[in-house]
Amino acid sequence: MGKKIGWAVVIIIVVVLIVILSGSKNQEGATDKSPITIGFVGPLNGDLANLGLNAKSAVEIAVDEVNGAGGINGRPLQVIYEDGKCNGADASQAGNKLINVDHVPVILGGACSGETLAIAPIAEQTKTTMLSYCSSAPKVTEAGDYIFRDYPSDTYQGSYGAKFVKEQLGKTKVAILNVKTDWGDGIAGVFKKSFTEMGGTIVAEESFEQTSHDLRAQLAKIKAAKPELVYFLSYTDASIPGLKQAADMKLNVPMLGGDAWDDPKIWADVGTIGEGAMYTVVSAAHGDTLGAKLKAKTGSEEVIACTPGAYDGIYILADIMKKVGTDSTAIKNALYQTNYKGGVSSDEIKFDINGDVVGANYVVKVVKAGMAAPME
């Protein structure tokens, strides 16, 4: 009996000593060097892989820069990249893995609105903060308290497009052709509302499924409606055959697209057919600086729509984690207070009470000789 008590005392003493010693070690100022891991979701394969991979490269650059400058209070930042494939099903799998297996406090993503909206309920439930760098569907505004984005809502893009068509181009009869996704429906809805409010007419409204390559029937209806311009909201997959079919059908009217057209693959593939096509895209205040960094890393200075937001996202999150640590709720609260200056996507990034970035700058790009350049 006495022996057993003796052993118990020894064990307790050892445990207490370990606790005290390890505690005193921290007090002495030896810092925690373990990496801080956050998640990234974007389309790394498939339809929009170009956008996702470009953003990933920028994130890698930003992470290297943050770590080169001492990391987050001495702790290196690490990113786990997951493929959301631009659809809800794959994104929710990716999100579940990041949240429940990797236990990340923050997810930078998703890129497509469908990805973000699929992960949002899981993130909200587990109190994981999300900062999307490219989702633009209006629905993301109400996705939850923990859901942020540094990419403007389509409420802006749709009304900017409508204003551009009506005031700059002076067109009054427009046909809408959009892909049936949160992104396509979202912009089409806002465009229609703003354009009709300004006195324009929508002469045809057509849509197609994301997997469809055959838009001939829709284009035939649009042609019969005799629009002065087609507002064609589509991802790369359907845009290439769609633009060719429109040309084959002699639908000789200007085409205006959304930010998904900021993919050079489209313009390389359609060749001369793409000449003169226009699209609206968020203007990055300092995209050139980022382009130079990307060139050094990947050999191409191409900065695609989502990329500046993804790059700034890492800096915003790193700044916050330096101040409040890695608690997700603390990060969330700090994001509402953020006023990040000197980003590449915008000179000043702030979030409103819905977690949406405040303000938006768009430009119209025009395709000339297979390359898109800002309209003069």
Place this chain on the structure above:
Amino acid sequence: MALVLQLVVAALITGAQYSFLAMAFSLQYSVLKFFNLSLAPVFMSGAYIFIAVTRFLKMPALIGFCAGIIGAALLGWLLHICIYEPLRKRGSSNMTLLVGAIGAMTALQAFTIIGFGSEYQSLQPATSQWHVFEFGSITITSVQIVTIAVSILIFLSLMLISRKTLFGKATRAIADDEEVAKIMGLNTNKHLNKVVLLSSALAGLGGILVGLDLGMSPGYGLTSIILAITAALIGGMGITSGAFLGAFFLSFAETAGVGFLGGEWKAIIGFSMLILFLIFKPQGILKQ
């Protein structure tokens, strides 16, 4: 009026594009009696081999065309002798064969993604455009005319082969009853191989022609095979001429749906037809 005509043209093009895989599927189903979903990768292989030969090896389109058709035929045949023939010899149920086919389809789709990436690919070089023929306000491109013509030509040849040749008679005998055909002295295994080669070549040809017009992505095969099965069901399962008619029936219904209701109705109409036919007219529009 111009709109209706243009929609009719659109439906003709789409119907012709559906018809290749529908006929290939139906021809195989008539003798093998199972849903060979792995015709989807066979269909795509035609297009991807064409891309590999013309873009990577920089050979002329004609060689790409032949390579695509031969490659697809070989792929279909390999799948048959490696998977389906052993399973059939063992007396496996059609359900087992279907599961095997799903496995083969998924694996080959993943393989395509490794080789070509999962993004959209054009078969046509960016620098060239198809010649566009204009009839009033109606337009159609050269490749679309060729597609419709080849589709009709293949339909007629298959009819002729089926009625007039020994090959066709043997196929019909096996379709009626494989055991009896065997007892009558027909080398059924050898004959099935020929049918598989022919139908796979047909699927590959379809893949190239569809790809030349619409491009190709790895996910496209599954959509195509489901539409082909729908067309084959509408036309009457296992009746090759029925599959041809079914393809046009389906494309006209879909196009009418898009024309009068809207693009979001396309899939609803296509698959409602499948279900309606299954319930009310399971033997299809042509009875055997």
